[in-house]
């Protein structure tokens with residue numbers, strides 16, 4: 296178990312040293328540009344809009360980062376051949392999978408914190424403010440959702456190359472965000488096969504809308520009741536655990552001979 | 559006798575689009591403690607594949623293997639092992655010293671012990687001066703050396719080296735030979751593959767010749783190669799007599 300943290304730490308160091316932090320800067324720049332040009336679109340730069348759009352962008356960027364960062368880790372171990380150095384140590388496949396996930400998730404979480412900070416600063420600059428406790432709650436669930444996204448990506452990255460794993464994970468995450476919450480509306484108007492497929496999807500994909508407290512921040516609804524909050528966290532934890540176990544099972548039986556380097 | 563490496567009827571086949579490739583068949587290797595064991599054979603004979611089975615990267619199709627008495631499928635089997643892969647590569651964004659810190663921690667070595675160990679390893683592979691540079695700035699030989707240092711960080715009882723002198727200059731080769739001799743004098747076991755038969759001759763106590771996925775000769779070097787004969791010419795004879803007529807194997 297004491298191998299998990301060194302592995303996670305190297306993921307983290309790699310992200311910094313390979314200048315991936317620039318991506319974060321570019322995304323922040325994009326966010327600043329969009330938020331400060333709201334005036335131009337006649338929205339008057341109202342604080343509510345800044346917070347709203349800023350948080351939408353934060354969700355979008357953090358999810359993209361989560362998939363991109365996680366999808367690369369295990370495939371890169373194989374294409375570089377470093378997997379052989381790593382697995383020759385008393386490192387279990389489980390520790391490897393868990394360490395990689397932990398490192399990627401920690402990095403994405405820090406990036407998300409930076410995005411929230413950016414939004415908060417911009418809102419303050421326009422004379423508004425983000426409600427502290429509600430924002431903290433929202434951040435907690437947001438980071439939990441990112442843990443699920445990274446864990447789903449981890450599964451695909453155990454058997455696919457970076458691009459394939461990233462593409463599938465993005466499609467699934469996008470579907471879960473955009474389609475799943477609307478399914479109940481569809482299902483009432485559809486019947487038969489389509490409705491069936493929809494229902495299966497509804498239950499098979501994670502409900503990210505539960506983790507999305509943007510409205511609570513923007514409209515200052517106060518805080519989510521703790522029992523509810525805890526239930527959502529537990530739901531997230533179940534997803535994370537399940538995905539990591541599946542990733543471990545698909546990774547456990549993998550062979551690492553030279554042929555795999557060509558993948 | 560407790561063997562350091564012991565394989566029993568080990569077989570590995572790979573599924574490829576062209577069908578099944580039998581890379582290893584019926585391998586029975588026995589390596590005694592404290593020996594330097596040379597594992598030689600033509601390209602594609604299965605040396606690397608054998609090592610990969612020993613390290614648990616691939617599970618054998620048939621048979622079994624043990625390292626220091628522990629089944630190779632258990633991570634514990636690798637606690638006292640050092641391994642240098644055929645084409646060593648590592649996290650190039652780390653410095654040499656950081657790489658050794660990382661690998662030391664994987665073995666549970668920490669604090670002052672780890673620092674002392676790292677300094678002595680850097681000394682041994684002659685990398686003290688360049689230890690704090692990023693590995694991405696290293697030459698091929700420097701990379702080989704730092705990978706060797708990380709393989710030895712846990713003071714392993716068994717060291718598995720896949721072509722350890724590949725890519726090294728004559729001085730580097732000489733250093734590797736000295737290091738292997740040093741390991742033996744400390745009672746360690748070294749199992750290594752090489753195409754440099756003159757080198758194998760210099761450092762090995764025992765050896766096995768692998769041809770087409772089968773061990774065709776195994777024993778003490780002195781017993782196998784007659785006095786006055788060079789290992790190279792013996793090897794040539796063995797391989798020629800074993801290779802099936804018209805074989806186009808790589």
Ligand SMILES: Nc1ncnc2c1ncn2[C@@H]1O[C@H](COP(=O)(O)OP(=O)(O)OP(=O)(O)O)[C@@H](O)[C@H]1O
Pocket residue numbers: 552553554555572573574579580581599600601602603604605606607608644
């Ligand atoms: N993943 C794989 N899929 C299919 N065949 C493989 C795979 N890995 C190895 N082989 C085959 O197994 C055989 C043994 O390969 P191996 O790399 O073990 O040889 P080697 O003795 O190390 O050769 P070299 O001296 O060139 O390093 C070769 O025929 C190789 O093509």
Ligand SMILES: [Mg+2]
Pocket residue numbers: 605606607644720
């Ligand atoms: Mg080889």
